[in-house]
Amino acid sequence: MTTLSTFTIQTRARNEWLNITASVQKIIAASGVNEGICVVFVPHTTAAVTVNENADPDVPRDMLTALEAISPDRADFRHAEGNSAAHAKTSLVGPSVTLIVSGVRPLLGTWQGIWFTEFDGPRTRTVHVRVLGE
């Protein structure tokens, strides 16, 4: 069995991490898949998706600080849109995560959550979720 679901997110800041764990869990629950794989894919070049700590809100904040330190705006960037720092952060985080589905749930660690990461907001964003299994 396989399903493809798409949902949108309205981001509110230039740089922002949004917890999408509950949205992905609902899609898996509705898919009818008990055991399988879930791929979460973000079809954007200045937004990404990752799995990281879901307990302390200072962690996503500190991740934004760390990514800003790795990829700040630079005067020698040439891309005319002016958002090369966001493109770089997006490639560092990546466009997708693959999750194991077990017992109709994503098999996440105790402290893990699924995070949509905005680097050039605010924008309306899209997330695709493929659930595959039996």
Ligand code: ZN
């Ligand atoms: Zn650009």
